[in-house]
Amino acid sequence: MIWWDVAADYLVALFRTARQALGANPDALQQAAGFGWAVPIGIAIVAGASMMTGQSLVLAINRVPRRRGVLTVAAAGLGSVAVAGLEAVLVWGLARLIVGESRPITELLPAVLVGFAPYWLGFLVLLPYTGPGIARVLQIWHVIALWTLLTPVLGTDRGTALLVTAGAWLATVAVDFVAEHSPLRLRERLFRLLTGSKATTSRDLMAAASSPVVPQ
Amino acid sequence: MIGQVVVWIVIALVIAGLVAPNEALTWWRRGQQGRRGVEWPSLAEAFALPGGEPGEVPAQLPAETDHYLVYLSGIGISGPEQLPVFETPMVERLAERVGRTTVIWDIYPYSPANTALTQGRRLSRLWRRLVAWKSEQRLGAVAFLINLRNAFQVLVSVDRRYGPVFNWAIAQQIAAALLRHGYVPQHRKPVTLLGWSGGAQIAAGAAWYLSVLGMDVRVISMAGLLGSDPGLDRARQIWHLHGDDDLVVGLGVVLAPRRWPIFANSEWNRARREGRLQFVSMGPLKHTGKGGYFAAGPLLPDGREPRQATADHIVQVLVDAGLASDNFAAQPEV
Numbered sequence: 001m002i003w004w005d006v007a008a009d010y011l012v013a014l015f016r017t018a019r020q021a022l023g024a025n026p027d028a029l030q031q032a033a034g035f036g037w038a039v040p041i042g043i044a045i046v047a048g049a050s051m052m053t054g055q056s057l058v059l060a061i062n063r064v065p066r067r068r069g070v071l072t073v074a075a076a077g078l079g080s081v082a083v084a085g086l087e088a089v090l091v092w093g094l095a096r097l098i099v100g101e102s103r104p105i106t107e108l109l110p111a112v113l114v115g116f117a118p119y120w121l122g123f124l125v126l127l128p129y130t131g132p133g134i135a136r137v138l139q140i141w142h143v144i145a146l147w148t149l150l151t152p153v154l155g156t157d158r159g160t161a162l163l164v165t166a167g168a169w170l171a172t173v174a175v176d177f178v179a180e181h182s183p184l185r186l187r188e189r190l191f192r193l194l195t196g197s198k199a200t201t202s203r204d205l206m207a208a209a210s211s212p213v214v215p216q
Numbered sequence: 217m218i219g220q221v222v223v224w225i226v227i228a229l230v231i232a233g234l235v236a237p238n239e240a241l242t243w244w245r246r247g248q249q250g251r252r253g254v255e256w257p258s259l260a261e262a263f264a265l266p267g268g269e270p271g272e273v274p275a276q277l278p279a280e281t282d283h284y285l286v287y288l289s290g291i292g293i294s295g296p297e298q299l300p301v302f303e304t305p306m307v308e309r310l311a312e313r314v315g316r317t318t319v320i321w322d323i324y325p326y327s328p329a330n331t332a333l334t335q336g337r338r339l340s341r342l343w344r345r346l347v348a349w350k351s352e353q354r355l356g357a358v359a360f361l362i363n364l365r366n367a368f369q370v371l372v373s374v375d376r377r378y379g380p381v382f383n384w385a386i387a388q389q390i391a392a393a394l395l396r397h398g399y400v401p402q403h404r405k406p407v408t409l410l411g412w413s414g415g416a417q418i419a420a421g422a423a424w425y426l427s428v429l430g431m432d433v434r435v436i437s438m439a440g441l442l443g444s445d446p447g448l449d450r451a452r453q454i455w456h457l458h459g460d461d462d463l464v465v466g467l468g469v470v471l472a473p474r475r476w477p478i479f480a481n482s483e484w485n486r487a488r489r490e491g492r493l494q495f496v497s498m499g500p501l502k503h504t505g506k507g508g509y510f511a512a513g514p515l516l517p518d519g520r521e522p523r524q525a526t527a528d529h530i531v532q533v534l535v536d537a538g539l540a541s542d543n544f545a546a547q548p549e550v
Binding site: 057 | 234236245446
């Protein structure tokens with residue numbers, strides 16, 4: 001089998017798995033069976049890159065050069081794998097707490113990674129006016145996909161799985177908020193590192209329209 | 217078959233939406249804005265031709281007047297040189313009638329660079345064809361693409377992420393137009409932005425930056441489809457003129473949740489509470505078509521043409537605010 005056959009099979013598995021996850025099909029993970037971790041990780045990377053594309057306004061406002069912009073989008077893809085890792089740890093912790101489940105995290109992580117499939121549509125956040133609403137819909141969709149994928153993995157009833165999923169998701173959002181709004185300002189630091197630019201936002205533009213806001 | 221058509225229409229709308237902010241963001245990327253804050257353009261910049269080519273600065277600028285009324289057209293407009301045919305009589309009537317005031321309308325409020333759809337764009341030929349069809353009143357559904365394109369720019373303006381960039385650009389265009397018409401920034405004469413339909417949102421958005429330039433800004437929303445824009449906070453007074461039979465204005469309220477009473481602290485509701493926002497009923501007028509704000513007929517119960525009633529209400533608002541005089545009242549027609 002030559003490499004492009006493998007690549008084509010991989011892409012087919014990637015898209016099939018994502019489509020099943022988008023449809024909240026609990027068997028979505030089976031589509032990825034032949035490729036081990038590659039498909040779940042691929043789904044999370046595409047999701048992160050798509051979400052970053054959806055938020056690429058911030059790159060435009062900061063006049064980030066094209067190459068650094070592409071680098072930022074790629075890094076966002078990898079970042080979403082890290083966020084999935086965090087979410088899997090929280091699912092694992094909550095599952096232990098609520099149902100006494102003691103499966104290793106590595107069994108939960110593929111489901112969490114595939115649960116990021118709705119964020120493939122993250123580029124739609126670019127749409128004017130409706131974009132922020134679409135972002136909220138995608139978050140809810142992610143929780144639903146995660147819930148349906150985790151239910152068979154956790155081996156519990158749907159109500160308990162929902163409790164674990166929603167709790168883990170809320171905790172992830174809280175950790176993200178703290179990381180951003182604490183003195184750590186993690187996301188801003190990463191943005192500055194990748195783009196070489198201060199993370200000026202649209203709100204900053206309005207607040208300081210009468211004085212320089214963008215670095216020379 | 218119908219399902220497929222709907223899918224393709226949705227895909228086309230999504231693509232149109234995705235590219236809609238591009239012009240504003242390109243304007244921002246290429247410019248120097250943000251490095252110096254908002255500034256008055258130079259006279260050379262104010263007289264530059266659409267697209268940025270240098271224009272000729274006249275030796276004598278128009279005389280300054282006590283008040284400037286900037287008309288921002290609705291989404292049917294396709295360039296700064298010409299108003300949509302059906303709007304022209306009302307705007308001309310307004311310009312004749314309103315005293316001590318310069319009426320400015322040579323702004324294309326749906327282009328950050330004030331560039332007409334028909335010039336200097338990759339799709340200029342397509343837009344020229346659509347404009348021609350529109351003026352010939354042929355293939356209305358296709359010509360409606362102009363309205364659709366401009367409607368997406370209204371969404372860009374109202375969006376809290378893109379709006380600050382887009383509205384900054386339009387404010388620069390308005391400032392340039394004011395200079396072309398003899399406005400002297402140091403004298404700080406009052407400026408009223410009159411936005412019709414989607415133009416009202418552009419007016420509200422630009423108000424923020426125009427106030428930063430030191431202008432005393434007021435906004436007239438003429439059947440405006442606008443959101444609760446932060447720019448409303450900077451407007452000294454806002455008048456929302458609406459026809460009693462205008463269903464589109466009601467739709468605008470539905471589509472702008474921050475105007476709903478439950479968002480008590482939104483810019484719109486704050487302005488209302490502070491008495492800066494006034495609602496003015498214009499009688500039994502519709503949004504467009506027969507009986508619309510720009511229509512010649514059918515005559516209203518009091519015998520006036522709808523477009524005359526529209527001009528009457530705008531002039532009345534300006535006269536009551538002490539911003540302008542009514543030329544026809546001073547010299548009544550015999």
